Amino acid sequence: MPHPAEYEAFFEQRLETLKTEGRYRVFADLERRAGSFPRAYENHLGTDVTVWCSNDYLGMGQHPAVLAAMHQAIDRLGAGAGGTRNISGTTHYHVLLEQELSDLHGKEAALVFTSGYVANEAALATLGSQIPDCIIYSDALNHASMIQGIRHSSAEKHIFKHNDPADLERQLATADPHRPKLVCFESVYSMDGDIAPIAKLCDVAERYDAMTYLDEVHAVGLYGPRGGGIAERDGVMHRLSVIQGTLAKAFGLVGGYVAASAALVDFLRSFAPGFIFTTALPLAVVAGALASIRHLKENPAVRARHQERVQLVKHRLLEAHLPGMPPASHIIPVLVGNPRLCKEISDSLLDRHRIYVQPINYPTVPRGSERLRLTPTPLHSDQDIDRLVEALVDVWHRMMWHKVA
């Protein structure tokens, strides 16, 4: 480089490497259909498929109460918010949504961002860079958005072993007791589906006067009596300095947030570039999210049905001797361990059985742990589960046969 053609050649060569390694991403082209979830229309195949890898964990993205709230907001208020939160983009719906979220997590205040990714990036980059001398302790399996936020903060960073309070304690014990500290972890880890020992991590953090930052993205709406997440289920919401969550996934829309003390939230509102310099979420999204949160606060039966479906799928996979990973949450990883094979299994499930499960490859998971990631919802029927297990057994046997042959 450089020469215009050389830039192009560089991009093409990097893409070629992905293809050679079997981890070039091909997006399915789906048409969701309101009311028929988990069914969707696949445009390349030209046929309906059953989706088994959606993060619309409860199907709230098609719930009548959510859709009605969106319609109403559009009729009353229109489409976009019209500006940043500061410059004409704060509507009364945004105010109400932040009140609803602070109530959900038992915190003084909440702040909505354009996505969960942005919430993590903006909050952690701002806290880590603005709090003088801050040291950040980060779980080894934290999500890319947390890793980016911590990196962008330029704060001193230490990684503790995944879900390991003892390792966290060893590291905190050697730190200067006068420096501010922030311990960052998730409740449900999205790719393994395992759950953090929140109370024990808080015990350790409190002993060393560290703040705590909990990402509940894969837990809000799904756990706890009102859908407040694992921290609500475990009765420890009050012990966390910051709870971060999403309006996508269980709540079925898009957007992210943090809930915390009034001062901390106001601080992020005032200093986080990723909050300040971006257009506020559209009113239909905000209104839909409000309806979804309220519905799930009052309907624990949805969560019970969800867990029942999950247990049934786990049980059936075990019976069929499929390589499901140890069950802890609603996320069921099925280990493959090779990117090409993972893609082939996924393609075969789609082509032969009209079942859509996206292959999960590096860098989303470590190399050698490539997998399918199943997410049963309350809307998957007994018959859907039968078909899934039959299809997996069929494809697994074929693949193993090919490998032997």
Place this chain on the structure above:
Amino acid sequence: MPHPAEYEAFFEQRLETLKTEGRYRVFADLERRAGSFPRAYENHLGTDVTVWCSNDYLGMGQHPAVLAAMHQAIDRLGAGAGGTRNISGTTHYHVLLEQELSDLHGKEAALVFTSGYVANEAALATLGSQIPDCIIYSDALNHASMIQGIRHSSAEKHIFKHNDPADLERQLATADPHRPKLVCFESVYSMDGDIAPIAKLCDVAERYDAMTYLDEVHAVGLYGPRGGGIAERDGVMHRLSVIQGTLAKAFGLVGGYVAASAALVDFLRSFAPGFIFTTALPLAVVAGALASIRHLKENPAVRARHQERVQLVKHRLLEAHLPGMPPASHIIPVLVGNPRLCKEISDSLLDRHRIYVQPINYPTVPRGSERLRLTPTPLHSDQDIDRLVEALVDVWHRMMWHKVA
């Protein structure tokens, strides 16, 4: 620090500093009302106000065609996309939107992000970090999102004087000719409203084999025969390596994008964390944006009316001897030069005249250049303009009187 109470005290003290400096942000609490833009209901005052600072530049956020497309998408497809673009979140609407955008800018491909901020951050961080030895040249007044993206790339960075091709050339001339280079600038600068000499900047960049990255966030939908932006108006779209834009502002929704060569877009799709690890935009947003782009492609009269309104406001401000800054685009800054006074003027416009113009303070603009920022739309009537000018004259005279007294 540390001690829990000390963290709180730190946040509070930093907020106190903002208040002392007169730049603590107070959000207006508005209810937009479909069909009555630029009118909105202000919840603190309990009355209707006229909005003069919206980035919904053409009122498309309330256009019937946009709202109808959103309603239809909700009825047909539901609320959220249900996952990241790679994991069950790519719907046919996303595919169509990216085709529409690549057509708009005359590029081979386009990629949609959750916001314009994220598009800039993710694209620049990824290009700057992945292209070996890349040097980035950045206009001195580039937006916060570009600055963050460039910073996060860790690439060598040089800042050239605002809109100054000669200064850019001086800097490029001294660089190693074998290193890859990327020149980043905007077409319409959001706070001064001035316009870049795109062709001249491209001349320079091409002489030194540098790629070019143009942010058209405040121009798409507003300029050019089909709303392709200033680059379309100037007939230079084909000379830019990357054109970045937004679905908020003129298109009235939310979301951002880049348009470029197929290889470059596929490269960002495959390597940008801010694209990969986040939930896709909701279907109603995507469908609404599609309708908005198509409408503005075919209706140059909206752009003509917009410019006519802008010229009228500029003319009237000049007549009234108000300190409007030199006119170049649809953004009309009215200089105040002091954060407290700026806030007082804004408060007074709202309280006395029911006119909402948010004060713009540091860090959005440099200290000493605090301002009001007026954005006339095609929906502001002659009477709205009369009232605005009367109100500004009234408030300006009062403020000057107070300063003297």
